[in-house]
Amino acid sequence: MHTSVSSRGGRGKGAGLALALGSALAFGGSGVAAKPLIEAGLDPLHVVWLRVAGAALVMLPLAVRHRALLRRRPALLAGFGLLAVAGVQACYFAAISRIPVGVALLVEYLAPALVLGWVRFVQRRPVTRAAALGVVLAVGGLACVVEVWSGLGFDALGLLLALGAACCQVGYFVLSDQGSDSGADAPDPLGVIAYGLLIGAAVLTVVARPWGMDWSVLADSAHMDGTAVPAVALLAWIVLVATVVAYVTGVLSVRRLSPQVAGVVACLEAVIATVLAWVLLGEHLSAPQIVGGVVVLVGAFIAQSSTPAKGSAEPVAAGGGPERELSARGTAT
Known part of the structure; x- marks a missing residue:
């Protein structure tokens, strides 16, 4: 029986890692599809609005199906829509208008470290050294990936906005874990995502003001490294894959791993x-x-493969059960 439980736990952990990697791949493909649309004449905020509003329409049937969530978990839905959807997007795009993209991306992806800081200093729970080392390596590697040294002129407001995007991303990982140990009473993740996208779309409508968008760009072609691609096809990728699939797999991965581990893998x-x-x-x-x-x-591998040290007070690590306390203890937050 012990071997059977361990085997199921290993398969669940492996499935969670696969979902997290799939989410990172889907999210990572958004920029490649969005850049040709921006170069074709669309404002970056308009691309963000199209992304979120289109995904909200796709998920609308699920929102209707899980309408009971509006009564049961209104705070969770509002938090997910404001932080995980609208907050991350709006803060990031505002940040890159003032500071280099690489710098903004690095600051935003301090989120995994902030998640561990939340667990350690706010919830007062220990974390393993391996998990902390994985975060340090991941952030250090990101500094090289985005070549942070190429941007030396920092704008204080721009850095603050990028940090705001990082804090909103922390909200995404923590909120995604809500109710994972509540059994039948756990909020359905697809319903949470659907309402989060609807709320995010409503907020971004006010910010992006899409009524001033050049809609004719979507009827033409955009160029991807010299190759003409229908703009509608790129938009479909952004909506269906880079948003719907990305958010669904991301939330499901957090349910199987933990917010801090999924956050480290998301650095990919x-x-x-x-x-x-x-x-x-x-x-x-x-x-x-x-x-x-x-x-x-x-860094992601070290954090994912770390386990609680024997004789310790069950420090937060990549696998096992102690990290699931995040759901119960984070509900008030």
């Missing part, structure tokens, strides 16, 4: 985005970026 999004840009857009990687990508992979 930057690596995946860079590789896809190299292959599809002709944006070649430099040697430091390749080294940084390897460091991120190593």
Whole structure:
């Protein structure tokens, strides 16, 4: 029986890791599809609005099916929509209007470290050294991937906005774990995502003001490294894969792993985005970026494979059950 339970736990952990990697791949492909649309004439905020609003329409039937969530978990739905959807997108795009994209991306992906900080200092729970080391390696590798040293002129407000995106991403990982140990009473993750997208779309409508968008761009073609691609096809990828699939697999991965581990694996999004840009857009990687990508992979592996130390007070690590207390203890938050 012990072997059977361990085997099921191992398969669940493996499935969670696969879902997290799939989510990182889906999220990482958003920039490659969005950049040709922006270069074709769409405002970045308009692309974000199309992404979220389109995904909200796709998930609308699920929202109707899980309408009871509006009564049972209104705070969770509002938090997910404001933080995990609208907050991350709006803060990030506002940040890159003032500071280099690489710097903004690095600051945003401090989220895994902030998650561990939340667990350690707010919830006052110990974390393993391996998990902390994995985060340090992942962040250090990201510094190489985005070549942070190339942007030296920092704007204080821009950095604050990027940090806001990181904090919103922490909300995404923590909120995604809500109710994972509640059994039949746990909120359905698909319903949470559906209402989160609806709320996010409503907020972004006010911010992006899509009524001023140049809709004719979507009827034409955009160019991806010299190759003409229908703009509608790129938009479909952004909506269906980079948003719907990305959020669904991301939330399901958190349910099987933990917020901090899924956050570390999500750091691979930057690596995946860079590789896809190299292959599809002709944006070649430099040697430091390749080294940084390897460091991120190593950091994610260390954090994912770490286990609680024997005799310890069940520190938070990549596998096992103690981290599931996040759901019960984080409900008030």
